[in-house]
Amino acid sequence: MINRVTVYCSSSAAIPKKYFDATRALAKALVANNIEAVFGGGAVGLMGALADTMVAGGGKIKGIMPTFMKDVEWAHPLVTDFEFVPDMAERKHRFLIDTDALIALPGGTGTYEELFEAMSLKRLGKFHHPIVVLNTDGFYDPIKAQMQKCIDEKFMHPRHADIWTVVDEPDQVLPSIRETALWDADAIEFATLRE
Numbered sequence: 001m002i003n004r005v006t007v008y009c010s011s012s013a014a015i016p017k018k019y020f021d022a023t024r025a026l027a028k029a030l031v032a033n034n035i036e037a038v039f040g041g042g043a044v045g046l047m048g049a050l051a052d053t054m055v056a057g058g059g060k061i062k063g064i065m066p067t068f069m070k071d072v073e074w075a076h077p078l079v080t081d082f083e084f085v086p087d088m089a090e091r092k093h094r095f096l097i098d099t100d101a102l103i104a105l106p107g108g109t110g111t112y113e114e115l116f117e118a119m120s121l122k123r124l125g126k127f128h129h130p131i132v133v134l135n136t137d138g139f140y141d142p143i144k145a146q147m148q149k150c151i152d153e154k155f156m157h158p159r160h161a162d163i164w165t166v167v168d169e170p171d172q173v174l175p176s177i178r179e180t181a182l183w184d185a186d187a188i189e190f191a192t193l194r195e
Helices: 017-032 045-056 088-095 109-123 141-152 158-162 170-179
Strands: 004-008 036-039 061-066 081-085 101-104 131-134 165-167
Touching: 004 109, 017 036, 017 045, 017 170, 036 045, 045 061, 061 088, 081 088, 088 109, 101 109, 101 170, 109 131, 131 170, 141 158, 165 170
Parallel strands: 004 036, 004 101, 036 061, 061 081, 101 131, 131 165
Antiparallel strands: none
């Protein structure tokens, strides 16, 4: 059963409409399934679209934000459940606590940092839940190719292909989470390749 998910996504308001449409569709699915979303707390970009849609639909959403971002008024004004933390490292840590899955939408370096840290922790057996990437209009195709190159050239074990699941449409996200088994707690045993 999915009760709570963490959503990584962009704070840019200048990106193409297709990414906003996909974010709103995902938010509506979360609300319809009574799933709480935890996000970065931002008021604009995909973060803002996620929160706007969930609040409008009566959904439950929580923001986690470093205090310095609150101080420059980045916090979403309609989100009532907020946790303010000292820094970005603590924010990333809090994103991984008590969540049933991670969902990555298109984003920039902040989204990549959050996603790759979670994938690294999963590789080491320190995070066990599904990581689902919404690949709207092929946004993550270059990263998919790079990850496969890492496996092909033995920087990673073939089993590491299962660290994440990449889907193309918002309506595939929740089924993918439900179908993904918990990651092996002993994953550290194959975290690195040995000849």
